[in-house]
Amino acid sequence: MKFKSLKITTVCAAILIGGFMQSAAGHNGATGIIKERMDNMITMGKALGAVADMLKGKRDFDAKVVSQTGDVIIQHSKSLGSLFPDTNESRHGKHSAALPVVWEKNDAFLALAKSLEEKAEILKTVASGGELKMVKIAFGQTAKTCSACHADFRKKKN
Ligand code: HEC
Incomplete structure (x- = not known):
């Protein structure tokens, strides 16, 4: 049972990350600080995507x-x-979805950024244990924190 719910979390997270990458493609015209933070987000999305691929086999x-x-x-x-x-x-910069x-x-907002840092610390810690189950949980928690912030602080995609 437990395994099943973990699997579902992973699939959801993978779909979410697919969404991150997709939305990333739509904002190529951004410049300055807006581009900088988008690039920051995209880098995080790519890094998480590598783990998602492992969890998906x-x-x-x-x-x-x-x-x-x-x-x-x-x-x-x-x-x-x-x-x-x-x-x-x-x-008010162009192309921003903030x-x-x-x-x-x-x-x-800053508390969620801090929470993301803490979740990523856990992901890093469980990585060395090499237990896939723990990595799945930590991955799910990390991805959920991305989505939690987007839900409240980022414009919905049309
Ligand atoms: C503290 C809040 C917060 C957290 C945590 C957060 N994001 Fe974001 N994210 C935003 C906001 C706000 C924007 C919109 C920025 C803008 O358009 O100016 C955004 C935009 C994005 C974008 C779109 C970039 C683009 O080119 O339009 C991607 C991709 C993204 N985030 C991925 C992630 C991933 C992956 C994580 C977790 C590892 C994450 N974000 C965590 C707030 C957050």
């Missing part, structure tokens, strides 16, 4: 790659806050 399990994914997300979540400064360009609530509820 599309590539061999490789603890080192899982650990590197953890590192990439730790580093990039640390800089998330500074990529959303409260400036005119940052709030909602005003990013700055109106900035504490909550």
